[in-house]
Amino acid sequence: MSNTLKNKGFKAHKSRNMRPNRSKGIKNHAETTKPVPNRRQKSQENKSGHWIWGIHASEAALKNPKRTLHKIFMTPKCASKLKIDSSRPIRGAQINIVSPAEIDALLPETASHQGIALACAPLPALSIHDIAGEAKGLLIILDQITDPHNVGAMFRLAKAFNAKAIVMQSRNAPPLVGATAKVAVGTVESVPCVHVTNIANTLLELQKMNWRVTGLAGEATITLQQAFQNAEAEAVVLGAEGPGLRKRVRDCCDQLAKIPMPGGAESLNVSTAAAIALYEAVRE
Numbered sequence: 001m002s003n004t005l006k007n008k009g010f011k012a013h014k015s016r017n018m019r020p021n022r023s024k025g026i027k028n029h030a031e032t033t034k035p036v037p038n039r040r041q042k043s044q045e046n047k048s049g050h051w052i053w054g055i056h057a058s059e060a061a062l063k064n065p066k067r068t069l070h071k072i073f074m075t076p077k078c079a080s081k082l083k084i085d086s087s088r089p090i091r092g093a094q095i096n097i098v099s100p101a102e103i104d105a106l107l108p109e110t111a112s113h114q115g116i117a118l119a120c121a122p123l124p125a126l127s128i129h130d131i132a133g134e135a136k137g138l139l140i141i142l143d144q145i146t147d148p149h150n151v152g153a154m155f156r157l158a159k160a161f162n163a164k165a166i167v168m169q170s171r172n173a174p175p176l177v178g179a180t181a182k183v184a185v186g187t188v189e190s191v192p193c194v195h196v197t198n199i200a201n202t203l204l205e206l207q208k209m210n211w212r213v214t215g216l217a218g219e220a221t222i223t224l225q226q227a228f229q230n231a232e233a234e235a236v237v238l239g240a241e242g243p244g245l246r247k248r249v250r251d252c253c254d255q256l257a258k259i260p261m262p263g264g265a266e267s268l269n270v271s272t273a274a275a276i277a278l279y280e281a282v283r284e
Contacts, residue, residue: 050120050177051106053113055081060117060186067189068121069093073103078115093118103158106227113184122176126194128202131165133212135233138281142168143199143249146242151176152183153271154238159187161278168233170195203237203252208283211235215245216277218267224280227257234281239272242264 008106052061057214058074059082061067079097084096103117111117132139140154140163151174158166173195174180181188197203204211215237216226228234237253238247251254259268259276268276 010226011161015169026274034109035080045167049174049206050122050205051111051117052120052177052181053103053111053117054182054185055114056185057181057188058116058118060189061120061181064123064189065091067280068272069118070121072096072118073098073106073117075103075115081186082116108178111178116250123189125167126192128196128205130207131167131194132209132211133194137233138163139206139211139235140166140274140278140279141203141213141235142166142236143237144172144243145238146168146172146174146240148174148178148180149243151184152180154210154260155180155187155191155193155221157271157274158191160284163191163278165178165192165194166195167196167199169199170265197276199237200246200248203235203249206235207252207254213237213252213254214281215239215250215256216273217245217250217256218258218275220256220258222255222257223260224257224277227255228281231281235279236274237282238270238277241267 052058055078062069062072062082062084068092070091071095074082074084074086074095074097076097079095084090084095086123088096089095100113100115103113103115104111106117107113115133138161140156140158142151145151145154145168151168154166157163175185176193177190207213211233212231214224216224216239237245237249239249245253257277259273263270267273
């Protein structure tokens, strides 16, 4: 018998009769046994679900007929504060009166729920034509702004300055629930939001619909006040802190404008810059 055959025979004999080593045993066990999720894994699973928490965000969702509710959890104190009769379902969803600790167990560890949490469905999707068909008013376009706190702040600003809608890219956009909805203090329910595949192409489409597109850029040669002269249908484009607007997004704007900063600050927080830009847009 050749050495090759001997080696093959030895390997076959070894795989039949010898006990698998530890690494193989762990691998096989993982393939056949479903692991029990720990608290951190459960928290991550809950985070990916559609949960709204916090008094203002939850109250607005409860009052929004377009929001489908699945489950409602609240403490006795919260039910009393909101004057809710726990024996009466809201749009088919039963109200569960629970302790704060029971709500804690449903949500991420960082969630400040204030005694209420809702399991719900996303709001119905909208298209750019749904909100921009009439070329009048103000639109807010977010280019790669994905931080939930910044996005939540944008909803508050949109409500404050009566913007028709917020437009953002669907890829990497934060869910409009959880921390985003909490920071937005209920305005997610009343400010329309459109998710698009490509921001630059959307800007070109808005221009065809007679919207003037103004991008915010620190190196621009004109100020916001100059840019918003004779404002009627304004789409204001805001980029992420640091990188700002992407090149093709910049190229698809009708104009770029800057915030004058005589004090010499290099940049502003995106929500602060947005507040100044929106004020100038509506003022003009």
